[in-house]
Amino acid sequence: MSLVDTAERLIASTRELLWERGYGATSPKAIQERAQAGQGSMYHHFSGKPALALAAIRRSADELVAQVDEQLTSSGTALARIRAYLLREREVLRGCPIGRLAQDTEIAHNEDLRAPLAETFEWLRGRLAGLITQGQADGEFNAGLDPAAVAAALVSVLQGSYVQARAAGSTDPFDLAISGILALLSPPEGN
Amino acid sequence: MSLVDTAERLIASTRELLWERGYGATSPKAIQERAQAGQGSMYHHFSGKPALALAAIRRSADELVAQVDEQLTSSGTALARIRAYLLREREVLRGCPIGRLAQDTEIAHNEDLRAPLAETFEWLRGRLAGLITQGQADGEFNAGLDPAAVAAALVSVLQGSYVQARAAGSTDPFDLAISGILALLSPPEGN
DNA sequence: GTCTATAGAGAGATAGAC
DNA sequence: GTCTATCTCTCTATAGAC
Numbered sequence: 001m002s003l004v005d006t007a008e009r010l011i012a013s014t015r016e017l018l019w020e021r022g023y024g025a026t027s028p029k030a031i032q033e034r035a036q037a038g039q040g041s042m043y044h045h046f047s048g049k050p051a052l053a054l055a056a057i058r059r060s061a062d063e064l065v066a067q068v069d070e071q072l073t074s075s076g077t078a079l080a081r082i083r084a085y086l087l088r089e090r091e092v093l094r095g096c097p098i099g100r101l102a103q104d105t106e107i108a109h110n111e112d113l114r115a116p117l118a119e120t121f122e123w124l125r126g127r128l129a130g131l132i133t134q135g136q137a138d139g140e141f142n143a144g145l146d147p148a149a150v151a152a153a154l155v156s157v158l159q160g161s162y163v164q165a166r167a168a169g170s171t172d173p174f175d176l177a178i179s180g181i182l183a184l185l186s187p188p189e190g191n
Numbered sequence: 192m193s194l195v196d197t198a199e200r201l202i203a204s205t206r207e208l209l210w211e212r213g214y215g216a217t218s219p220k221a222i223q224e225r226a227q228a229g230q231g232s233m234y235h236h237f238s239g240k241p242a243l244a245l246a247a248i249r250r251s252a253d254e255l256v257a258q259v260d261e262q263l264t265s266s267g268t269a270l271a272r273i274r275a276y277l278l279r280e281r282e283v284l285r286g287c288p289i290g291r292l293a294q295d296t297e298i299a300h301n302e303d304l305r306a307p308l309a310e311t312f313e314w315l316r317g318r319l320a321g322l323i324t325q326g327q328a329d330g331e332f333n334a335g336l337d338p339a340a341v342a343a344a345l346v347s348v349l350q351g352s353y354v355q356a357r358a359a360g361s362t363d364p365f366d367l368a369i370s371g372i373l374a375l376l377s378p379p380e381g382n
Numbered sequence: 383g384t385c386t387a388t389a390g391a392g393a394g395a396t397a398g399a400c
Numbered sequence: 401g402t403c404t405a406t407c408t409c410t411c412t413a414t415a416g417a418c
Contacts, residue, residue: 006401021296025215027393039395040402049394095294099351102358103286103294105212117358125364144379146371152355152364153371159354160290160347167293167308173316173343180337180344184375188335197383218411230413231384240412 007045009035014056019097023053023106023113054112060097061116065123072127078135079186082128082154086178092162092171099159125151140186150185157181198236200226205247210288214244214297214304245303251288252307256314263318269326270377273319273345277369283353283362290350316342331377341376348372 004012013035017026028049032042046052071088072081098120107113128151135141141150157177164173195203204226208217219240223233237243262279263272289311298304319342326332332341348368355364 022213022215022294024213025296028395029393038402038404040404043395044401099354099358100294102354103213103291105216108357108360114358114360118360121355121358121364125367142378145374149367149371149374151371152352152368153348153375155364156349156351156355156368156372157344157347158351160349160351161343163290163293163350163354164312164343164347166299167290167305167312169299169305169309173312173346176316176340177343177347180340180342181347181375183336183340184344184372187333219413220411229384229386231386234413235383 006035006037006041010037010042010045010052011056011059013037014052015060015097018053018056018060019094019100022100023104026053050110050113053107054116057098057101057107057113057116061120064098065120068124069127072131077138077140078131079140082131082135082185083182086154086158086182090174092165092174093169095162095166096159099162121155124155127151128154154181154185197226197228197232201228201233201236201243202247202250205243206251206288209244209247209251210285210291213291214295217244241301241304244298245307248289248292248298248304248307252311255289256311259315260318263322268331269322269329270331273322273326273376274373277345277349277373281365283356283365284360286353286357287350290353312346315346318342319345345372345376 010031013031014026017030017034026049028039028042031049031052032039035042042052046055068085071085074081074084076084098117101107101113102117107117125148129147132141132145132147132150136143136145136147157180161174161177164177165171167173201222204222205217208221208225217240219230219233222240222243223230226233233243237246259276262276265272265275267275289308292298292304293308298308316339320338323332323336323338323341327334327336327338348371352365352368355368356362358364
């Protein structure tokens, strides 16, 4: 008996492969090999590739939400928390484990598989909007800004910066874009 | 004899399929069917799928650069041109034909296939940075901003907004994020 | 230039033994 | 629960006729 059960190893294996290769390029065989499980084992625990992928995506989404929520709940001003979140350590060239899947046609066109992505981003926009509202009350941000719109822009900068970094084969565009949005968010002096 | 030659039809077909499905999910067979060309025909004009994909990606990149350059060269202030570019008509749920490919592992990990993406985004950042510099000279933007950083952030917002829209299955997050970055770029009043 | 035939490999799953 | 055998399809390409 392994440290974790077979179903868990299959989910972990699938999460890694979805992040690395996407849905289409993730084969049952590769999943099994990485999980050290046989075919019969996989089809005993899951009805097939879609069901296993759904379990893996949900897990990744839940973990991301928990992790980001903890980061954004830390002490400090709203602006400081947002700064820390944008500047935190990231495996930039691997991309976002959730955002990456949105480009996958098989996922984007499947209601079940897409749902966790939609929920994750919706939660993130709401969480950031709340922080921005708080920052406006504290006089950190221009009171005329729409918190929901700024929050959406912040999420976009992160996701788009991953895209630019992967296109460039370098983290430079990522870092540049983050510094750009931070400058716009809290200008050195008035505009 | 067709209106356009076979090689051109193959390239056009590949461009469409790469946009819709990505590299891995685009099969020679599907390319041939959409181009109304046989297998022998395709392998006569191109050495294989990678060569055809490269020709298709280059074409898409060149076309995007030409199109955006024309848009950004229009009359009006720097800010007005950037606004018009961000707000232009887009097929949001289809995603960006170039940015979409950056998430494709087979493309991101292949120097030849990735190069056109890198060049396109580098050009776009430079083009926007030039406009921002001009806008600073005209007093439209805070002179303390780094044009290259703000340009990278603008590109990220576009790319990331495509990602959010596809995840949501709706254009709403896209529109929200664009309005957010525009508000940060030119606040209604001082910050 | 374009066609059809063929081929080795892998995808994704099912069947039935253990 | 896990294993091996088997199956049908598709992928990507090559070969050689026309």
